[in-house]
Amino acid sequence: MFWPVLALYICWVAPTLGWGFPGDGVSDSPIGKRIDHLFWLIMAITTGVFVLTQIAMGYALWKASTKKPEEPAQHFHGSHTLEVIWTVIPGALLLFIAFYQMDVWADFRLKSRAPATKSGSLIAEVTARQFEWRIRYPVPGKDLSPTPVPGDMYDVNELIIPAKTPVMIYLRTDDVQHSFFLPTLRIKQDAIPGKVIPIWFEAEEPGSYPLLCAELCGWGHYKMGGKLTVLSQEDYTARMQKMAQDFGVASAASTPAAPTPGVASTSQTQEGAN
Amino acid sequence: MNEMMSIRRPGLLSWCLLMLTTLLTGCMGSSQPDFVGSKRLDSLTPYAREAVQAVIKDKFGSPSSLRCPTTTVIATGDVRGTVALEESKATQETLDKLNTTSDLLIEDPMELTSKSIRFVPTLDQQFAAIEKLTEKENAAIKDYLAAVVSESRPITFNAEKTEITLAQPVKPASVNESEFILDECRALYRGQQLYMLHCVHCHGVSGDGNGASAKYMNPRPRDYRQGVFKFTSTAATSKASTADIKHIIADGIAGTYMPSFKLLSEDDLTSITNYVKFLAFRGELENRLINEVAFEYSQKAYDERIAGGEKPEEIETLFKDYLAQMFPDIVSSNVDLIAADWTAADEADSVITPQGPRPEPDAKSLADATKTSIENGHLLFLTKGQCAACHGENGRGDGVQTRAMQANAQGDMFAEPGLHDEWGNLTPPRDFRTGVLRGGRRPVDIYRRIHSGIKGTKMPPAGASLTEEEIWDLVNYVLVMSNSKGQPTPVQAAKPTTEVSSN
Structure with missing residues (x-):
């Protein structure tokens, strides 16, 4: 009796203890909200199926145990109707789930469905390495080059994106397998050695969100944390311009041919990105 | 068979004994961490060694009791404070009442000033987050204030305001208002x-x-x-x-x-x-x-x-x-x-601050107008800058110096060929084609490394032998090399320099 009661109790209090969804329980990205919806839907279906099958099993046990011992056992060849029922109902449920989630899956994984394919939405390349995230940005106003070029800007452990805009990043790894995980945005993608994997997402509100590694990658896996900084469009532009100045690279907005100004101001600040 | 079983699984008694031993000795075995002296201490005579060790111990303490010989360079974050009396005059009535009930005779009403004493902390502004006092410190304040006013038996202590309220007023002369250190090296x-x-x-x-x-x-x-x-x-x-x-x-x-x-x-x-x-x-x-x-x-x-x-x-x-x-x-x-x-x-x-701007890699060099910046950078890399001696002609970190035997500061040869740093470790010169630049990727970071060298290593400062414009050309060349993993740079391929302008 103890264990079932404990299990029920834990199920009951888990959400209030923050054992459920990360953060405040509400996803910070549109796709995350749809994923959460799928989660709850599947949760409801499986709960219903679980309860009904348990009741059916309980009934069968009770029915069998109330038989008088002197009654002889009967042999029968099964019930065709019952078999059709318990095949068709789960089949229909599974098909429903399969079709229902397809749209979310496609928006999450098919690059052709990504809203962030227009120029300028590819904002950074994130390279995982034991045990940090190294980030490469293009010069503001330009598209990210697939390979590093002089003029790229670098940062570590802090990915900066604009709010309310679908953005895309390229995910790579320098060494072993890692996993790029934004728990509150419900974004998770493994980084595979030798592959460049595009990920797209959208953050709804400016703020700071955790970025974790979700693939055991070595002894320092636990501390492979970074942050996703979401800024309003104006703040984002300003921040990127400041970084461009820090790196002494001309942004596409200013005249590209002119020699880069801002070197003197760069040298005053130490705490810039390296 | 029974014997084998007992070997495989310790019985309850031995299990308990094991746990007991672990519990009792487990924590005692670990020693307190301590500062380790330099290996060079061993080269001294025993009493000279002891003298140096004693001085270091005296100046810096041990990990569990830190001391600091200077506060100009290192912020100790001592919590200091003064004791202040709250200004409040007692009425004649309370004074009379006090004189009848108290064993402390107060003659002059003006002498009686306050029933509460406050500790006013002055904290190091550098550390904003530790401005809040800890429990231990509050206890120390309470003790200190209690000691200051022992004659009138303090009754309540308000930790929020670091204020003590007294059962009886206190004479201002009995309170030492000089600064005292509450918590050292916080x-x-x-x-x-x-x-x-x-x-x-x-x-x-x-x-x-x-x-x-x-x-x-x-x-x-x-x-x-x-x-x-x-x-x-x-x-x-x-x-x-x-x-x-x-x-x-x-x-x-x-x-x-x-x-x-x-x-x-x-x-x-x-x-x-x-x-x-x-x-x-x-x-x-x-x-x-x-x-x-x-x-x-x-x-x-x-x-x-x-x-x-x-x-x-x-x-x-x-x-x-x-x-x-x-x-x-x-x-x-x-x-x-x-x-x-x-x-x-x-x-x-x-701080090394370049005065002029960096030209774009494919723009005209400011040092030599007949070449582009990376062309001139390449030339400097091979000639005047002497970079290739260590970094190799192709920037792969395989220059001749990496194959030569080198001596340490004492003149003893290292066991293996190659460049060693001040700590005696083999430090290969940077291979730019890996695309990794340790000291930072901003052009100004690279400028500073070329200008002042890398301290403790064989990377020499070139600030005296190269002009600022020449260093910028080298920076551009290094940037182009570190962005072209393994491929020949546009200069080596003798291609028109427009190729690098694709960024």
Whole structure:
């Protein structure tokens, strides 16, 4: 009796203890909200199926145990109707789930469905390495080059994106397998050695969100944390311009041919990105 | 069979005994961490060694009781404060009442000023987050205030306001309003706490780069005890600035095991930086004192003096005189010298700041108008800058120097060929084609490394031999090389230079 009661109790209090969804329980990205919806839907279906099958099993046990011992056992060849029922109902449920989630899956994984394919939405390349995230940005106003070029800007452990805009990043790894995980945005993608994997997402509100590694990658896996900084469009532009100045690279907005100004101001600040 | 079973699984009794032993001895076995002295101490005569160790212990304490010889360079974060009396005049009525009930006779009503005494802390503004007083400190305040006003028996203590309310008023003359130190080295302990959490397993308790995981690492963790840090923004002869150390802690070093601690708060980063400087200071003073003493009292010098006809007692007497008369001044002057170096590094003019702008890699060189910037950079790389001697003609870090035998500062040859740093580790010159630049990727970072070299390594400062425009050309060439993994640079391929303008 103890264990079932404990299990029920834990199920009951888990959400209030923050054992459920990360953060405040509400996803910070549109796709995350749809994923959460799928989660709850599947949760409801499986709960219903679980309860009904348990009741059916309980009934069968009770029915069998109330038989008088002197009654002889009967042999029968099964019930065709019952078999059709318990095949068709789960089949229909599974098909429903399969079709229902397809749209979310496609928006999450098919690059052709990504809203962030227009120029300028590819904002950074994130390279995982034991045990940090190294980030490469293009010069503001330009598209990210697939390979590093002089003029790229670098940062570590802090990915900066604009709010309310679908953005895309390229995910790579320098060494072993890692996993790029934004728990509150419900974004998770493994980084595979030798592959460049595009990920797209959208953050709804400016703020700071955790970025974790979700693939055991070595002894320092636990501390492979970074942050996703979401800024309003104006703040984002300003921040990127400041970084461009820090790196002494001309942004596409200013005249590209002119020699880069801002070197003197760069040298005053130490705490810039390296 | 039974016997075998009992070997495989310990019985209940032996299990309990094992647990009991572990419980009783497990924690006792681990010793308190302590600062480890330099290996060079072993070269001194025993009493000289003891003298140096005693001074270091006296100046810096041990991990459990820190002390700091200077507050100009290292923020100790002592919590100081004064005692203030709240101004409130007692009425004649309460005075009469008091005089009848109290054993303390108050004659003049004006003498009676206050029923509450406040502790006013003055905290180090550098550490905003530790402005709140700890429980321990509040207890100390209470004790202190209680001691100040023992004659009138304090009754209540308000920790929020660090205020004590007295049962009876107190004479102002009985309160000592001078400043007192409530908590020593608070910032240092905070830094130590964080250091023990994040840094110690590589860098070691004493900052000797010899932590538990250090032996598995290549490159080895930094040994701070020389007071030398590699990646700085300061001139070749200067130390690292505080901002440099903090920057490395925050951003890590690409291509090494040094991770980024960007998620720590600004205050935590300041505290760790402060503690790292403390360890560096400790190590450097120790090294300097060993140098001072080693001249006449190293084991080798001692043996020579004995061979020269001096008696051991004579030498020891001489050393005692030296210790009593000269050594304290030597110690304090060394402390001052090290402190002055650190202070100078933090001054704005020690930071290397290029005056002019960097040309785009494919734009005309400002040093030689007949070439583009990277063409000139390439030429300088091979000729005047002498970069290729170590970094190789193609920037692969395979120059001739990497195959030559090298000697250390004492003139002894290293066992293996190649460039070694001040710590005696083999340090291959950067292979630019890996695309990893350890000291930072901003053009100005590269400029500074070419200008002032990399401290503690064989990378020399070129600021004196190259002009600013030439250094910018080299920076551009390095940038282009480190962005073309393995492929020949546009210059080597003798292609039109427009090829690099594709960024």
